[in-house]
Amino acid sequence: MLGRLATIGARCPRVARIGNRTNNHLSSRQFARNLASVASIAVQTSSTPHGLDAKSPTRPRHVESAPSFHPTPRITVPALDSPLPKIIDGSLYVPTRSGWTKASGRWLRDICSSPQSRNQDTSQRQINVLKLGKNCDVAGVSQLGDSFQVTFADGHQSLYSMASLMDRSNPALKQKRAGVIPIITWKASIESQPPTVEYANMPSVSGMKELMTKLRTYGFTFIDNMPATPEASKQLLETIGPIRNTHYGGFYDFTSDLSSKDTAYTSESLEPHTDNTYFTEPAGLQALHMLSHTDGSGGESSLVDGIGAAEQLYEQDREAYRILSQTSVYAHASGNDGISIQPAFAFPTLSHDPELGHLIQVRWNNADRAGVVAEHDELDRWYDAAAKFDALLCDPKNAYWFQLKPGKMLIFDNWRVLHGRAAFTGKRRMCGAYINRDDYISKFRMSTLSEEEIRGSTVTG
Ligand SMILES: [Fe+2]
Numbered sequence: 001m002l003g004r005l006a007t008i009g010a011r012c013p014r015v016a017r018i019g020n021r022t023n024n025h026l027s028s029r030q031f032a033r034n035l036a037s038v039a040s041i042a043v044q045t046s047s048t049p050h051g052l053d054a055k056s057p058t059r060p061r062h063v064e065s066a067p068s069f070h071p072t073p074r075i076t077v078p079a080l081d082s083p084l085p086k087i088i089d090g091s092l093y094v095p096t097r098s099g100w101t102k103a104s105g106r107w108l109r110d111i112c113s114s115p116q117s118r119n120q121d122t123s124q125r126q127i128n129v130l131k132l133g134k135n136c137d138v139a140g141v142s143q144l145g146d147s148f149q150v151t152f153a154d155g156h157q158s159l160y161s162m163a164s165l166m167d168r169s170n171p172a173l174k175q176k177r178a179g180v181i182p183i184i185t186w187k188a189s190i191e192s193q194p195p196t197v198e199y200a201n202m203p204s205v206s207g208m209k210e211l212m213t214k215l216r217t218y219g220f221t222f223i224d225n226m227p228a229t230p231e232a233s234k235q236l237l238e239t240i241g242p243i244r245n246t247h248y249g250g251f252y253d254f255t256s257d258l259s260s261k262d263t264a265y266t267s268e269s270l271e272p273h274t275d276n277t278y279f280t281e282p283a284g285l286q287a288l289h290m291l292s293h294t295d296g297s298g299g300e301s302s303l304v305d306g307i308g309a310a311e312q313l314y315e316q317d318r319e320a321y322r323i324l325s326q327t328s329v330y331a332h333a334s335g336n337d338g339i340s341i342q343p344a345f346a347f348p349t350l351s352h353d354p355e356l357g358h359l360i361q362v363r364w365n366n367a368d369r370a371g372v373v374a375e376h377d378e379l380d381r382w383y384d385a386a387a388k389f390d391a392l393l394c395d396p397k398n399a400y401w402f403q404l405k406p407g408k409m410l411i412f413d414n415w416r417v418l419h420g421r422a423a424f425t426g427k428r429r430m431c432g433a434y435i436n437r438d439d440y441i442s443k444f445r446m447s448t449l450s451e452e453e454i455r456g457s458t459v460t461g
Pocket residue numbers: 001002003004005006264273274275419
């Protein structure tokens with residue numbers, strides 16, 4: 001919701017470590033090197049295929065393309081000439097960044113999906129390779145079409161598809177895990193055709209897929225032609241995921257009376273912001289449905305694409321982007337009696353996926369900002385960078401303004417899209433809710449991936 005719901009943070013400890021003040025003096029080049037050092041995998045792109053070295057047919061080319069931070073996801077697909085696992089001298093070998101290596105018996109047993117190893121209903125592991133010891137040693141392997149049958153020292157046999165053995169080094173797996181798809185950044189001109197889905201289609205599988213895909217692509221969508229009631233709003237939101245409870249409650253239905261001691265409950269204007277910056281994990285989705293507006297006018301809403309604005313900053317001033325990505329900032333929620341919430345630790349304004357490098361969360365709330373984790377002599381650099389980002393967020397070219405209406409619910413990604421509001425007169429009744437990001441991404445994956453893709457990006461790797 002508007003300002004009442006103020007701030008949370010992504011759990012990216014490696015990114016957070018990069019963002020601590022000991023690194024604030026780094027040059028861009030040093031920063032890039034540090035990023036490379038924290039990356040646990042190399043990002044493989046179609047332009048840098050993980051192919052065989054011509055001089056040594058059994059040795060894959062060394063790929064050293066560690067991620068660098070950037071605003072938008074770079075979707076990768078496995079290269080057609082990727083080397084495949086193979087049997088050498090009776091053992092199963094898998095390609096790595098630095099050459100071929102014998103597949104770990106414990107890893108193979110660990111990802112075994114047979115009924116003896118996995119509960120077939122919950123996909124939970126029901127063996128412990130840490131206790132199986134030498135029983136996990138590979139005693140034999142044979143190729144059966146596109147699969148390998150592995151026999152372990154204790155006689156257990158497992159079948160592995162080529163794909164499941166390749167997943168571990170495949171960035172596409174990580175993208176499926178995290179629900180990463182190509183995104184479309186936007187500006188005020190999205191006014192001409194904002195992403196919208198019909199309420200009547202929502203009960204269907206295809207309707208939910210459309211909703212989830214538009215949310216992941218644009219960061220927001222409207223649900224049109226729905227009943228202007230809290231009951232219908234709550235019911236629809238619960239089909240996405242459980243409604244999140246906070247110190248403001250769960251599903252809300254309120255009028256502008258400041259009952260929750262937050263500016264969102266007033267009739268004042270609100271600058272573009274994300275909610276929950278004061279939580280360790282801010283809500284993933286937020287829904288707003290205006291049920292009525294009587295005896296007054298105004299109150300137009302605004303949305304700004306945080307990734308789009310970050311993309312502009314990245315192009316205009318790479319150093320400012322770096323500062324906002326490295327400098328952690330605290331936030332607080334203190335307005336309610338008995339409440340003083342702060343995140344477990346400070347998060348940077350721009351948080352990136354530590355493996356894939358793209359921006360996954362924007363945390364921005366001027367009203368709720370607390371301490372900036374920087375030395376006195378670094379503060380003005382942070383304020384300068386923040387001012388540039390603020391200018392982009394408030395640039396009329398970037399802000400999409402519209403009027404909420406009864407029967408048209410807005411749902412947006414609180415990790416990506418900032419929301420704001422103009423002042424209004426009269427009485428407005430609003431309802432809405434938060435949904436956790438993990439529940440949102442779970443619904444996205446379940447709505448858009450095949451069973452095989454879900455299984456492949458859950459258990460293996
Ligand atoms: Fe808000």
